[in-house]
Amino acid sequence: MAKAQSMSLMEFEKSFGSEEKCEAYLMQKRWNDGFICPHCQHSEYYYLQTRKLFECKSCQAQTSLTAGTLFHKSKLNLKTWFWAMFLVAHDKRGRSALSLSVVLELNYRTAFRLLRKIREDMKERDANYMLSGTVEMDEAYFGAPRKGKDGRGTDKAQAIVALSKDEFNHPLFLRIEVIEAATIEEITRVTKQYVKPGSKIVSDGHASYKALAKIGYIHEPKVYYKEDKENSSNSYTR
Numbered sequence: 001m002a003k004a005q006s007m008s009l010m011e012f013e014k015s016f017g018s019e020e021k022c023e024a025y026l027m028q029k030r031w032n033d034g035f036i037c038p039h040c041q042h043s044e045y046y047y048l049q050t051r052k053l054f055e056c057k058s059c060q061a062q063t064s065l066t067a068g069t070l071f072h073k074s075k076l077n078l079k080t081w082f083w084a085m086f087l088v089a090h091d092k093r094g095r096s097a098l099s100l101s102v103v104l105e106l107n108y109r110t111a112f113r114l115l116r117k118i119r120e121d122m123k124e125r126d127a128n129y130m131l132s133g134t135v136e137m138d139e140a141y142f143g144a145p146r147k148g149k150d151g152r153g154t155d156k157a158q159a160i161v162a163l164s165k166d167e168f169n170h171p172l173f174l175r176i177e178v179i180e181a182a183t184i185e186e187i188t189r190v191t192k193q194y195v196k197p198g199s200k201i202v203s204d205g206h207a208s209y210k211a212l213a214k215i216g217y218i219h220e221p222k223v224y225y226k227e228d229k230e231n232s233s234n235s236y237t238r
């Protein structure tokens with residue numbers, strides 16, 4: 001549902017305007033290449049319409065489309081969930097349970113519980129998202145860096161920028177975390193909180209990053225040529 005944030009209401013209606021469309025979306029998210037029985041890997045199934053279960057033709061195991069999702073065992077239909085998530089994601093002022101109950105024609109208590117679950121889920125997902133694989137880390141300074149210095153020791157506000165990349169070196173997820181100072185303690189704290197152990201941390205050779213190798217990360221120093229260093233004094237990568 002991440003893309004919901006950038007969709008217009010009309011686009012959303014086109015993609016999620018009926019229960020069937022919402023089911024098809026979940027189906028595609030879960031089994032992109034078609035149903036696979038989680039017990040025996042068989043690909044043929046019967047769909048039990050009333051109970052919304054997939055029954056494997058080979059081993060008869062029943063699998064729910066919503067297993068492992070926020071919607072599992074909910075009495076509300078998927079369309080209501082999807083629309084509530086769309087509305088919550090789109091309202092920067094914070095949508096109230098009352099307005100949700102009016103727009104989605106739900107009673108207040110149901111809308112209240114729905115809103116609370118969606119907010120908890122959003123918060124959890126954001127807070128728990130851990131970068132992994134190859135992660136470039138660097139400090140960022142708000143305001144112009146002072147000339148002739150490498151940036152460390154400045155009194156500007158500081159943050160750690162961590163960017164995970166896929167095997168083709170394309171950016172995947174960016175996290176910016178404000179820190180007190182670029183100390184070993186602060187860099188270790190942020191890394192432990194937001195980067196999965198075993199990930200490869202690519203950074204400059206500063207001692208604060210080298211220390212990460214001692215707590216289960218792979219540290220790979222970035223190599224800079226002299227002229228790059230001079231030309232990039234205003235960017236993140238020094």
Ligand SMILES: [Zn+2]
Pocket residue numbers: 037038039040041042056057058059060061
């Ligand atoms: Zn099976």
